[in-house]
Amino acid sequence: MTPDTILAVFFCSLAFFVFGGIAALILSRFNTFASFWGAGVAMGGSLIGLCAVSAGFAVGHPFQSVLRIPLGGFCTLHFGFDPLSLFFAGITLLLGFVTPLYGLGYLRAHDDGKPAGPHWFCFNGLLAGMLLVFLARDAVGFLIAWELMALTSLGLVLYNHEDRRVRQAGWLYLVASHMGAAALLLFFLMLAHDRGGFAFSAFMAHRPTGFAAHANLLFLLAVLGFGTKAGFMPLHVWLPEAHPAAPSHVSALMSAVMIKTGIYGLLRALEWIGPWNPAWGWALIFIGLSSGLLGALFALANDDIKRLLAYSSIDNIGILTLGIGIGVLGVTYHIPLMAAAGFAGALLHLLNHALFKGLLFLSAGAVYQAAGTRQISRLGGLFKTMPRTALCFLVGAVAICALPPLNGCVGEFLIYWGAFKGYLSNPTAPIAPLLIAVIAGLALIGGLAVATFAKTFGIVFLGEPRAPLAHAPRDPGLLLIIPMLILVVACFSVALFAQRVVSGLSPVLTQIAAGGGAAPETILPLNALFRPLTLLATVFALILAAGLALYLVRRRLLKNRPVAAGVTWDCGYAKPTSRMQYTPASFAQPLLDPFTPLLNRRIFSRIPRALFPKSSTLSTGSSDLFQTKFFIPLVRSLNRSMNLFRWLQTGRVQIYVLYIVIALIGVILWSFH
Amino acid sequence: MNLLLPVLKIIPLLGALLAAPLIPGLINKVKAAFAGRRGPPVLQLYFDLFKLIQRGAVFSRTTTSILSAGPLLSLVSAGFVLLFIPWGPLPAPLAFEGDLVLVVALLGLGRFMTVISALDTGSSFEAMGASREVQFAALTEPSLLLILLALARMGNSLSLSTIFTALPPDQFVACGPAILLVGIGLTIALLVENCRIPFDDPNTHLELTMIHEVMVLDHTGPDLALILYGASLKLWIMALLLANLFTAWAAQAGVLPASVLILVALGLVAGLIGTIESITARLRLVKIPQLLIGAGACGILALFLLSR
Numbered sequence: 001m002t003p004d005t006i007l008a009v010f011f012c013s014l015a016f017f018v019f020g021g022i023a024a025l026i027l028s029r030f031n032t033f034a035s036f037w038g039a040g041v042a043m044g045g046s047l048i049g050l051c052a053v054s055a056g057f058a059v060g061h062p063f064q065s066v067l068r069i070p071l072g073g074f075c076t077l078h079f080g081f082d083p084l085s086l087f088f089a090g091i092t093l094l095l096g097f098v099t100p101l102y103g104l105g106y107l108r109a110h111d112d113g114k115p116a117g118p119h120w121f122c123f124n125g126l127l128a129g130m131l132l133v134f135l136a137r138d139a140v141g142f143l144i145a146w147e148l149m150a151l152t153s154l155g156l157v158l159y160n161h162e163d164r165r166v167r168q169a170g171w172l173y174l175v176a177s178h179m180g181a182a183a184l185l186l187f188f189l190m191l192a193h194d195r196g197g198f199a200f201s202a203f204m205a206h207r208p209t210g211f212a213a214h215a216n217l218l219f220l221l222a223v224l225g226f227g228t229k230a231g232f233m234p235l236h237v238w239l240p241e242a243h244p245a246a247p248s249h250v251s252a253l254m255s256a257v258m259i260k261t262g263i264y265g266l267l268r269a270l271e272w273i274g275p276w277n278p279a280w281g282w283a284l285i286f287i288g289l290s291s292g293l294l295g296a297l298f299a300l301a302n303d304d305i306k307r308l309l310a311y312s313s314i315d316n317i318g319i320l321t322l323g324i325g326i327g328v329l330g331v332t333y334h335i336p337l338m339a340a341a342g343f344a345g346a347l348l349h350l351l352n353h354a355l356f357k358g359l360l361f362l363s364a365g366a367v368y369q370a371a372g373t374r375q376i377s378r379l380g381g382l383f384k385t386m387p388r389t390a391l392c393f394l395v396g397a398v399a400i401c402a403l404p405p406l407n408g409c410v411g412e413f414l415i416y417w418g419a420f421k422g423y424l425s426n427p428t429a430p431i432a433p434l435l436i437a438v439i440a441g442l443a444l445i446g447g448l449a450v451a452t453f454a455k456t457f458g459i460v461f462l463g464e465p466r467a468p469l470a471h472a473p474r475d476p477g478l479l480l481i482i483p484m485l486i487l488v489v490a491c492f493s494v495a496l497f498a499q500r501v502v503s504g505l506s507p508v509l510t511q512i513a514a515g516g517g518a519a520p521e522t523i524l525p526l527n528a529l530f531r532p533l534t535l536l537a538t539v540f541a542l543i544l545a546a547g548l549a550l551y552l553v554r555r556r557l558l559k560n561r562p563v564a565a566g567v568t569w570d571c572g573y574a575k576p577t578s579r580m581q582y583t584p585a586s587f588a589q590p591l592l593d594p595f596t597p598l599l600n601r602r603i604f605s606r607i608p609r610a611l612f613p614k615s616s617t618l619s620t621g622s623s624d625l626f627q628t629k630f631f632i633p634l635v636r637s638l639n640r641s642m643n644l645f646r647w648l649q650t651g652r653v654q655i656y657v658l659y660i661v662i663a664l665i666g667v668i669l670w671s672f673h
Numbered sequence: 674m675n676l677l678l679p680v681l682k683i684i685p686l687l688g689a690l691l692a693a694p695l696i697p698g699l700i701n702k703v704k705a706a707f708a709g710r711r712g713p714p715v716l717q718l719y720f721d722l723f724k725l726i727q728r729g730a731v732f733s734r735t736t737t738s739i740l741s742a743g744p745l746l747s748l749v750s751a752g753f754v755l756l757f758i759p760w761g762p763l764p765a766p767l768a769f770e771g772d773l774v775l776v777v778a779l780l781g782l783g784r785f786m787t788v789i790s791a792l793d794t795g796s797s798f799e800a801m802g803a804s805r806e807v808q809f810a811a812l813t814e815p816s817l818l819l820i821l822l823a824l825a826r827m828g829n830s831l832s833l834s835t836i837f838t839a840l841p842p843d844q845f846v847a848c849g850p851a852i853l854l855v856g857i858g859l860t861i862a863l864l865v866e867n868c869r870i871p872f873d874d875p876n877t878h879l880e881l882t883m884i885h886e887v888m889v890l891d892h893t894g895p896d897l898a899l900i901l902y903g904a905s906l907k908l909w910i911m912a913l914l915l916a917n918l919f920t921a922w923a924a925q926a927g928v929l930p931a932s933v934l935i936l937v938a939l940g941l942v943a944g945l946i947g948t949i950e951s952i953t954a955r956l957r958l959v960k961i962p963q964l965l966i967g968a969g970a971c972g973i974l975a976l977f978l979l980s981r
Contacts, residue, residue: 380795381735381795383737383739384737387737394739398782398785401781401785402778402781403778403781403782403785404750404775404778404779404782405782409778413771413774413775413778416771416774416818417770417771417774417831420771420774420822420825420831421831423822423825423826424825424826424829424830424831427826427976427979427980428980432980436819436822436973436976439815439818439819439822440815440818440819440969441815442818443777443814443815443817443818444811444812444814444815446781446814447807447810447811447812447813447814447815448811450781450784450785450788450807450810450811451807451808451810451811454785454788454789454792454803454807455807457789457792458788458789458791458792458793458800458803459792462737462739462789462792462793462795463735463792463793463794463795463800464735464795528770531769531770532769532770532771532772535767535769535772536769536775539753539756539767539775542753543749543750543753546749546752546753547745547746547749550745550748550749550899551742551745554741554745554895554896554899557726557895558729558730558894558895561728561729561730561894562729563729563730563731563732564729564730564731564732565731565732565733565734566731566732566733566734567733567734567735568733568735568736568794568795568796568891569731569733569890569891570794570796570798570799570890570891571798571890573796576795576796578795580796580797581795581796581797581800582792582796582797582800582801582804586797586800586801586804587800587803587804588804589804590804590805590808590958591807591808591811594962
């Protein structure tokens with residue numbers, strides 16, 4: 001297929017989303033039909049889009065395809081695609097194919113007479129918005145798509161709008177995404193002013209060969225604008241509120257793909273601004289380390305399973321930002337191996353995170369649906385009643401902890417590899433201490449992730465139920481299980497075919513690195529990564545085989561032997577009760593204690609006193625440091641300072657007419673000037 | 674020679690699989706000697722494993738299949754780590770640029786599985802051990818990676834198989850302080866990874882400082898055998914790394930002399946662990962993170978010395 005045909009196929013898939021979504025809205029009255037219709041067009045559109053993506057990757061040579069749509073004399077919208085947008089569109093459409101199926105089952109089980117039409121309208125709108133973000137080839141179209149994405153996802157977050165907390169989360173999300181959009185508006189205006197046009201081709205054509213004027217300011221604006229969407233640490237506050245508030249398939253889509261549009265924007269911005277400043281690599285690594293470490297700590301401290309997953313998304317965004325930072329440093333310091341491994345690791349981790357975080361959100365949603373609570377401390381022993389969900393969650397947990405034999409390990413391995421190579425290439429360079437910090441930081445993030453997911457899996461699925469549930473939990477139906485299974489298979493396949501994935505991504509990687517001012521003849525040495533990746537995959541396959549073999553041996557050993565069942569021995573407690581089990585808070589306490597001030601942890605306790613003590617309680621909670629200590633006071637003081645202007649608003653019409661007259665006179669005077 | 678090499682590379686692996694349970698036996702002998710006892714025979718662990726393999730099993734009704742998946746996968750992961758550990762000048766059966774990162778990840782897999790299989794029992798006692806295990810692991814992993822980075826710097830390679838042979842004998846002395854620091858860091862990592870004193874006590878689970886032993890309280894029969902065997906493999910792995918480090922000066926001397934040296938060094942490591950266990954007390958739990966961070970500091974200091 002020629003690039004132009006592929007673009008046409010993309011528009012075909014967009015038409016599915018747009019017209020299908022509108023039809024779902026119109027069909028709202030026939031509820032069941034509208035939901036089947038809405039989910040169906042989302043899946044169909046995604047499937048068509050996926051065909052376009054695979055055809056795009058098959059083209060094989062560098063390509064640019066651009067479609068111009070003139071909007072009267074006002075401006076012209078440009079659409080097109082290149083390897084970078086293909087990669088992101090592919091991930092989006094994959095999740096766009098999987099999640100509607102789940103959503104269909106999920107919303108049906110929650111059926112409370114709510115019209116499904118508006119939900120599916122927003123869902124299709126979100127998919128269209130994301131796809132348009134990746135296809136847009138000028139700033140105007142990009143910002144329109146960006147806004148479409150923000151508003152439709154707001155509509156999805158507000159699905160349970162009767163709940164006050166959901167409305168609050170939606171409000172916070174709306175404000176945060178527009179703060180980000182404001183930074184982006186400024187970014188694009190400055191860029192368009194410098195380069196003489198809003199089209200991306202103009203940005204690229206007038207790219208400075210040397211260090212651009214206000215390049216640092218542009219970079220800062222891009223980090224602020226795109227970082228808000230991606231969830232960089234101090235800008236993340238909307239994320240842990242909005243993700244738990246949305247229905248689970250929406251949380252999966254938002255966490256797996258939508259926040260990645262921020263990363264897409266950042267990579268684009270790096271392409272436009274011009275030759276990179278090494279300081280940006282440093283900045284990205286600091287952002288990555290702070291998002292990674294704090295995100296992992298907040299995740300560990302949380303008791304709400306979906307909030308925990310949202311914080312863990314921040315931590316994973318941090319990890320992949322580390323990868324991008326290493327890539328940027330590799331390009332600017334001319335260490336090709338480091339650049340290749342950093343960017344390859346970042347992209348691979350991005351793909352992996354979409355897969356395993358999608359899986360984790362979907363299985364957490366199944367738990368929420370079955371048990372009626374998201375609080376980890378009230379759950380327990382679900383493995384026995386929901387074995388399929390438990391195994392899916394376990395796969396996701398092992399993957400997100402970056403452990404073999406799953407895909408999470410491969411991406412992080414490449415980032416480590418890049419940092420090690422960069423260090424060894426020149427151990428006395430000024431970046432050497434930074435790389436040491438990256439290695440230690442990544443390991444600490446990994447350790448915290450292991451603690452978080454051992455806690456979550458162990459407490460939710462293992463042991464005994466901790467609190468009585470509304471009804472007996474059981475595995476969800478096929479509509480929910482199949483999407484999870486697809487993601488499980490995808491996780492395993494990326495792990496086992498990592499080398500193919502990376503070599504398939506080579507046009508994307510070359511495009512990113514070329515943006516840094518790396519001369520075109522220095523191609524990224526991706527071949528150096530292939531042998532480690534192949535061996536990694538071999539070891540993963542062997543581990544699976546060896547585990548299976550040992551399992552068979554063990555079963556053979558126990559075949560004709562007495563196998564008894566009893567209570568947990570536990571050094572001889574005769575009658576253990578489920579209330580004697582460890583709580584998630586106690587499990588996390590030793591690791592969290594040193595970070596108490598950072599986590600804003602509060603401990604509520606009523607200590608037993610006197611000779612015959614009455615009941616005593618102990619509970620801990622933590623709230624988001626940046627929200628409570630920075631944003632809320634900031635907004636409060638802003639409100640207070642606005643009070644100073646209240647005397648302007650008297651409510652009398654005469655005064656307002658006076659304002660108009662003063663304004664008119666002012667304008668007339670200024671026009672004479 | 675080309676035909677012989679793959680066969681030769683397998684021999685240390687088979688040797689490790691057969692001889693790993695000897696190390697705990699040696700350690701116990703040393704400890705007994707310090708205490709003036711005769712102590713259990715060196716082959717005691719073999720007897721235990723043999724006995725456990727023949728037993729049936731008892732499972733708690735709370736548990737699921739995770740309980741038995743834990744020991745199984747932690748043994749598998751230890752076995753795969755062994756594939757990447759060289760034997761002096763003889764490269765490991767599997768080697769590639771970056772295998773040292775995979776080794777850490779594999780150890781992590783074993784730990785994760787042990788932890789969730791402890792949580793599977795629903796006992797607060799075992800969960801307490803699990804909680805401590807993840808705490809110490811989160812601090813050990815950065816330290817271990819920094820130590821490995823120092824090793825990589827010494828051998829200018831990301832593969833364990835070439836690191837130890839890359840150091841020319843004349844530079845061994847010049848790098849002496851750094852090697853010593855890396856050795857100290859590795860020893861600390863060995864002690865905490867294998868739950869030895871001063872971090873943990875392999876002999877008992879009944880004190881509140883216990884970590885590893887308490888996690889495996891509810892494993893019986895063949896599962897317990899898998900755990901004990903896996904633990905001895907892990908001990909062998911770390912001891913072999915130390916032995917490789919301190920015999921790196923003889924790497925050019927040929928396989929046979931180097932092998933003899935490594936065997937002696939392995940014995941010495943067992944003696945060292947036994948001595949440490951005999952003459953030190955367990956650390957208070959709050960002090961353990963400091964020592965773990967200290968191991969990381971050893972790595973950073975070694976890097977600093979090497980980059981001067």
